[in-house]
């Protein structure tokens with residue numbers, strides 16, 4: 530029988546967590562475990578040490594602060610979805626969190642785990658990019674644009690811990706996704722945000738990592754209506770294709786979902 534063999538620890542401070550990480554051979558932080566545990570069960574990861582961040586004090590919070598919404602990395606998706614603070618400041622973010630996975634996933638999975646993992650089909654990365662968010666870690670503050678560096682890759686150094694994300698409040702925003710009916714991850718998800726400095730359109734699920742569509746952003750900056758982007762098609766080159774949908778299908782979905790996102794943002 531296969532037995533996973535790892536040391537489990539539950540640090541009381543961020544500094545202790547980082548020290549435990551350095552002491553391990555191939556250590557991993559554990560937050561909600563909604564990605565890491567299935568990955569271990571599938572034997573795709575076998576960390577020497579699991580350092581549980583889920584009981585660390587001060588990582589689960591949501592507050593509004595001078596035109597920004599700050600959410601602690603340990604905040605679970607269900608809390609973001611239900612939060613009156615989030616619903617008032619950026620309702621699109623509450624909608625996004627409420628559409629992640631299923632009830633069990635939403636009650637365990639965290640914002641920090643989602644951004645640190647940077648799954649190409651995860652929902653939060655689109656919100657961070659469209660809203661121009663910044664990621665605060667135990668060492669620095671990183672612009673979302675610089676944080677997501679590729680498929681399952683981020684700017685995080687091995688022992689660095691995400692502590693919070695700051696989302697500037699947009700004047701209008703919406704997130705819509707075309708779900709994979711089995712996993713509920715995005716086949717294509719589009720986050721549209723109208724900000725004081727223009728419009729951003731961020732796409733998840735279609736490519737190897739979240740990306741923006743400058744042509745749509747320019748058209749929407751002039752005319753924020755679904756019609757303004759109806760004629761803009763993106764190339765399928767480099768997009769994901771799998772048994773659920775080809776790259777061409779995903780490219781088509783980008784325009785369809787972007788129009789829906791703009792329509793939703795106008796409601």
Ligand SMILES: Cc1cc2nc3c(=O)[nH]c(=O)nc-3n(C[C@H](O)[C@H](O)[C@H](O)COP(=O)(O)OP(=O)(O)OC[C@H]3O[C@@H](n4cnc5c(N)ncnc54)[C@H](O)[C@@H]3O)c2cc1C
Nearest residue numbers: 560561562563564565630638639641642645651652691713
């Ligand atoms: C059935 C199912 C359906 C899902 N559907 C969706 C979906 O529709 N949309 C979606 O976006 N996601 C979906 N997810 C993923 C879910 O959102 C996870 O919550 C998320 O990917 C990981 O968060 P976690 O807190 O569980 O992290 P974990 O699984 O505990 O950790 C994931 C990775 O992040 C690292 N990590 C965790 N926290 C931190 C931190 N604070 N700082 C640095 N590194 C950290 C860990 O070391 C690990 O490498 C789904 C998952 C499942 C199992």
